[in-house]
Amino acid sequence: MSILSYNGSAIVGMKGKDCVAIATDMRFGVPHQTISTNYSKVEQFGPHLFVGFPGLATDKETVYRLRFRKNMYELRENRHIKPKTLLCMLSNLLYERRFGPYFVEPVVVGIDPASGAPFVSGMDLIGCPAESEEFVVGGSCTEQLYGMCETLWEKDMDAAALFECISQCILNAVNRDCISGWGARVYLIEKDKVTISDLKGRMD
DSSP states (O other), X not given: OOGGGSSXXXXXXXXXXXXXXXXXXXXXXXXXXXXXXXXXXXXXXXXTEEEEOOBOHHHHHHHTTHHHHHHHHHHHHTSOOOHHHHHHHXXXXXXXXXXXXXXXXXXXXXXXXXXXXXXXXXXXXXXXXXXXXXXXXXXXXHHHHHHHXXXXXXXXXXXXXXXXXXXXXXXXXXXXXXXXXXXXXXXXXXSSOEEEEEEOOOOO
């Protein structure tokens, strides 16, 4: 088993028309023992900027110190950080430890505060970014997520359609992975608001 799958996780970021969404499962455990069923792997870094951290839970908590660098940047620049800038900052943090890497593969989603354009990008554990115009997946059930997303995703979905699509994708994917699941949490990000929804799934 890969160390990236030790705690189990499922995260998907998806782009719509003037909106973006990220969804995470809620399980935290060690391979076949569930420890918590209310553990979100997504953290908020700005009013319209979120990062998901699939991978090893202890390294997720360590990489979360990126918030310090982000806060220092915003104090220096006197403005909210852009998604692309946070992506570069996170990439640098991971690449600094490339010979003893943090076992996380972050998913960055957000809306650019200047242009209002939606942004979705994934990254490997040494910080190589992969921006997408469609969707990005991460965690221990990426194959299932890819299959669902490629089937259901459509271009220029509105907020309601995007929410329905990402919800169906993550719930159906985690049903086919025994080390992720226990419901899901969806963050739907629009220009003027962020909606957080908890989804009930199979509890076994």
